[in-house]
Amino acid sequence: MHTLLTWLGTKDIENMLENTNAAISSIALKSPTPFDKIVILANKNEDKWSQFEHFLKKSMAIAGRSDQNIQVHKAHIESPIDYISISDEAGKWISKLSDEAETLSINLTSGTPTMTAISVLIGKGKTNTRFFQSKPNNEVEEVEIPLDFAQTYTQSASKNIAARATSEPSLYRAFDQITSHSAAMKAAIKKAQRIAASEVPALILGETGTGKELMANAIHLASLRSKKTFRVVNCGALAETIVDSTLFGHKKGSFTGADKDYPGLFEQADGGTLFLDEVGELPLNVQVKLLRALQQGEITRLGDTKSINVDVRIIAATHQDLSLLISKGEFREDLFYRLAVGIIDMPALRNRLEDIPQIVNQLVEQINELSSKHPNYKSKKISDNAIKFISNQSWSGNIRELWSTLNRALLWSNNKVVDEKDIIDSMINIQKNTPDHKITMSINDKVDIVQITDDIQKKYVKAALKASGNVKKQATQMLGLKDHQTLTNWMKRLNITTD
The missing domain is CATH 3.40.50.10770 (Hypothetical protein VC1899 like domain (Restriction endonuclease-like))
Structure with a gap:
């Protein structure tokens, strides 16, 4: 029929x-x-x-x-x-x-x-x-x-998980939601609260992945501009040929492809806040225009002669040493002092040990929520031993690295409770060597080379023992030593004791 x-x-x-x-x-x-x-x-x-x-x-x-x-x-x-x-x-x-x-x-x-x-x-x-x-x-x-709708849905859910896994974790929206049990983060928030209440520019310093954008957003939300626009731009991700146009806009016909007038981020953020991440990457010619915007509150579109008045609060951030860039002539000193009215130092994750348990559980909750859209995913928890292990790691990539590691651990593990071994299996091994600093000496200089090398060895041995939870076998492998007896002998010579 x-x-x-x-x-x-x-x-x-x-x-x-x-x-x-x-x-x-x-x-x-x-x-x-x-x-x-x-x-x-x-x-x-x-x-x-x-x-x-x-x-x-x-x-x-x-x-x-x-x-x-x-x-x-x-x-x-x-x-x-x-x-x-x-x-x-x-x-x-x-x-x-x-x-x-x-x-x-x-x-x-x-x-x-x-x-x-x-x-x-x-x-x-x-x-x-x-x-x-x-x-x-x-x-x-x-x-x-x-x-095939079932397959298409599964693929779409998987892509969403992947995209979210590679993006930034959305831990905080305002100061009272920022995990701040540690003294270092409490100090940073206290300073940020004062800065938020004023209209001064702010400069947020810190290693990669410490949450500089999250802090900038919290400052905006706590300010009188909270109802206005918050625009974000990563200066390091912009090609030098388009950074001027992106920030300050352009007039039609100012360059090939400019088929209409374009308002830049300063105009888009008028009345609100503009967050310039990795500000140290800006070319010098753009730094001049940025300084003018800060000093006089006006910008000029690329290809235009008429100035436009803007009311924008600038929050900048960088993981670089701006004083070093200034000494190299790569960053304007006058711009630095204009930006650095309110300075906030974001502590590294290894200096926020009291915050780690709550941060880990927040991240796990987020991962479970976004992964729940995948039909084959089962929600997971994380064990106390895993959190303790995480607290002993250095996390050079900070929260961003932790977020990525937890994503892998929850995805790969077949257990309902993710344990220490799951975290170890999910960590990416990166070969780290001592930086090749150029060493110079004058004819009359004298150093205690033995003491210098002993100090360096002591720091690395202590770091390896902490990361391994005082498991000598693992610490030995991390340090590239012959066997754990060699490590024991080093510990005796360097006067290192463990619990």
Whole structure:
């Protein structure tokens, strides 16, 4: 048996009244395979249903096609755009008819877009369904929909997890939400709160991954500009050829491809805050324009001669040593002093040991939430031993590195509780050698080379023991020593004791 399932559209009714065909009658009459049964779902114009049945039966009889099993059925839906009730009704009929028929054809032209979308989603789950649509000239075509919805959904969820895993963790939105059990973070927040209450520029310093952007956002939210725009730009990610245009905008025709006027980030952030991450990467010519914006509150678009007044608060950040860049002539000293009115030092994760348990649990909660969209993912917890191990690591990439490691651990582990071994297996091993600092000496200089080397050895041995939880076998491997007895001898010589 070959069956057609369709919704009754307004156009079908209107054309029937004029004794002309629309989607339903066109598909019924022109389908390559004649239909033995036509089921029409409707939720309005009930006084026209009988008339439409008669019109369609008459058309089918004239064309020499079966007219015995054509009927309009009442669809119990909340509205023509209610996904839940339409899904229930369409699902019931599609399941019933596909089980009965050899082939089930579904009309995609009649009805609302919601009805069409639901019909496609449910119909694609059946192996014997086909889809037809009618063109404005009543030509009929079979539609091939090349999508495996289950696979497409899984891929989309996986991509979302991947994208979120490589992005920044959204730990905080304001100061009272920042994890700050440690003295170092409490001090940073206290200073940031004072800065937020003023209108002065701010400079946030700290290693990569310490959360400089999060702190900048908290300062904005705690300021009088909180209702205004907060714009973010990573200066290190901008090509030198577009950084000027990105920040200050450009006029139409100022360069090849500038086909219209463009307001830069300063104009976009007018009245609000502009966060310049990695400000040390800005070219010197752009630093001059930035200094002018700070001093005079005005900018000039690229290719323009007219100045534009802007009211923007600048928060800058860098992991670089700006004083070193100044000595090299790579950063303007006058710009540094303009930015460094309010300076905040973001502590490294290894200096926030009291904060680590809460940060870890926050990150795990976020990972579970975003990964829950993947159909095969099971929520996980993290053990106290794993948190203790994490607290003993140096985390040179700070929260960003921890976030990435936890993503791998929760993804790879088959256990409901992620333990220390799962964290170890998920950490990326990076070969670290002592920086190659150039050493110079004058003829009269004297150093205690033995003491210098002993001090260096002592620092590395202590660091390895801490990271390994005082497990000598692991510490020995980390230090590249022959065996753990060699490590023991070093510890005695360097007067290092462990618990």
